[in-house]
Amino acid sequence: MRTTLLVSLIVLAAAMPAAADTLPQAMADAVQSNPTLAAQRQRLAATREALPQAWAAALPQVSASASATSADRELATTTGAGRSETYSAGLSASQLLFGSGSVLASTRGARAQIRGAVANYDLATQSLLLDVTSAYANVRQANAVVAARQITVDNLSTLFDYAQAQFDAGVVTRTDVAQSQARLAQARTQLVQAQGLLAASVQTYARLVGRPPSDLQPPPTTPGLPTDLETALQTAGTQSPLLRSAIAATEAADANVALAASAGGPRVTLEAGSSLAGDFNVDDAERNGDSVGVRFSMPLFQGGAIQSRTRQQRALRAASNLDLAAAQRQVQENVTTAWTNLASARAAVQSAREQVDAAELAYEGVRLEQETGLRSTVEVLDQEQDLLTARLAAAQAERDLVVAERQMLAAIGTLTAEPEQTGARPDDSLRGR
Numbered sequence: 001m002r003t004t005l006l007v008s009l010i011v012l013a014a015a016m017p018a019a020a021d022t023l024p025q026a027m028a029d030a031v032q033s034n035p036t037l038a039a040q041r042q043r044l045a046a047t048r049e050a051l052p053q054a055w056a057a058a059l060p061q062v063s064a065s066a067s068a069t070s071a072d073r074e075l076a077t078t079t080g081a082g083r084s085e086t087y088s089a090g091l092s093a094s095q096l097l098f099g100s101g102s103v104l105a106s107t108r109g110a111r112a113q114i115r116g117a118v119a120n121y122d123l124a125t126q127s128l129l130l131d132v133t134s135a136y137a138n139v140r141q142a143n144a145v146v147a148a149r150q151i152t153v154d155n156l157s158t159l160f161d162y163a164q165a166q167f168d169a170g171v172v173t174r175t176d177v178a179q180s181q182a183r184l185a186q187a188r189t190q191l192v193q194a195q196g197l198l199a200a201s202v203q204t205y206a207r208l209v210g211r212p213p214s215d216l217q218p219p220p221t222t223p224g225l226p227t228d229l230e231t232a233l234q235t236a237g238t239q240s241p242l243l244r245s246a247i248a249a250t251e252a253a254d255a256n257v258a259l260a261a262s263a264g265g266p267r268v269t270l271e272a273g274s275s276l277a278g279d280f281n282v283d284d285a286e287r288n289g290d291s292v293g294v295r296f297s298m299p300l301f302q303g304g305a306i307q308s309r310t311r312q313q314r315a316l317r318a319a320s321n322l323d324l325a326a327a328q329r330q331v332q333e334n335v336t337t338a339w340t341n342l343a344s345a346r347a348a349v350q351s352a353r354e355q356v357d358a359a360e361l362a363y364e365g366v367r368l369e370q371e372t373g374l375r376s377t378v379e380v381l382d383q384e385q386d387l388l389t390a391r392l393a394a395a396q397a398e399r400d401l402v403v404a405e406r407q408m409l410a411a412i413g414t415l416t417a418e419p420e421q422t423g424a425r426p427d428d429s430l431r432g433r
Contacts, residue, residue, distance in 0.1 A: 099262065101261075
């Protein structure tokens with residue numbers, strides 16, 4: 001009975017249609033399950049601990065100690081020989097009053113490190129989302145290519161059967177049959193190759209998202225795209241993770257200069273302590289004492305080490321400023337290139353759809369003209385190839401537009417896991433026969 005029930009459940013699960021995948025859901029799943037991004041989150045959490053560590057130097061430092069000692073003594077006099085068993089305990093506290101700006105510099109540096117780590121995490125997230133978008137679009141394109149090549153195989157099979165029947169009737173020559181057969185064999189080979197590319201695309205998708213694709217839906221319209229290049233550049237100036245990371249690096253470098261210079265300044269510390277000591281074998285030997293005071297310290301000569309570290313950090317700060325300038329140029333290039341690619345992708349989609357419509361109409365016309373004897377077999381085969389080329393171009397254009405839109409958002413720094421939307425881009429990559 002249990003075995004029968006288990007088999008029934010398996011059959012029922014296999015018969016149920018798999019839930020359709022959407023691009024926003026794939027992005028969300030990748031953010032939650034991708035191990036590379038999870039490791040980046042842990043690095044961000046570790047970096048956040050730099051701030052409380054920096055603040056710790058400005059807070060009271062309290063420590064306690066205790067010891068017990070047993071020792072044998074052998075002295076020249078008889079009264080001095082014997083065992084000594086002593087104990088001691090102490091409690092000390094200190095509070096930094098003035099540190100020449102070291103605490104302030106440390107906290108500034110820690111905050112800059114955290115901002116840089118957040119920017120790096122955002123950059124890693126956007127890189128993952130862009131990879132997921134490419135994988136999603138590649139699977140859909142590969143499916144479209146397989147479907148187009150399967151349609152071509154079916155059409156060429158029909159043409160081959162028609163040519164064979166015409167040859168048997170003495171209407172066409174053996175050459176027409178051979179041409180149809182050669183095109184059909186080539187189409188079947190290309191179909192197998194397309195299926196192999198589809199399998200590879202599926203594996204890439206599963207690696208990024210954490211599960212294989214299932215009935216990928218047309219991606220929704222992309223919200224938040226800039227309306228013009230100037231707006232895109234302005235948004236990137238404040239939102240780009242690459243730029244934010246470079247700015248944080250310059251802030252951290254500036255704090256490191258102040259921290260290195262503070263090592264050569266005075267330090268003032270308030271110190272207090274309490275101690276207790278005695279001998280286990282002597283009742284009246286216990287001693288205790290309390291102390292409080294202010295400690296002033298200042299390095300006078302360190303062999304030039306402090307000055308050298310300060311010059312070193314200043315050189316690194318200059319390098320960070322140059323890296324920031326390079327990052328600004330890189331962001332401007334990325335945004336401009338993404339804007340150009342987006343405009344080209346939009347134009348290519350419209351052109352590809354028109355090409356498919358025209359190729360379908362031409363193919364149908366040539367087929368009808370072949371049946372009336374106005375077109376040769378090779379002309380029909382050539383038109384079938386043109387139709388296939390148009391369908392493949394449409395699939396490529398649809399894929400490029402999906403990726404170009406998300407690349408635009410990534411360039412300006414606003415690409416996130418998209419919320420589910422009802423509006424979807426029409427799936428026009430394959431139409432007709």
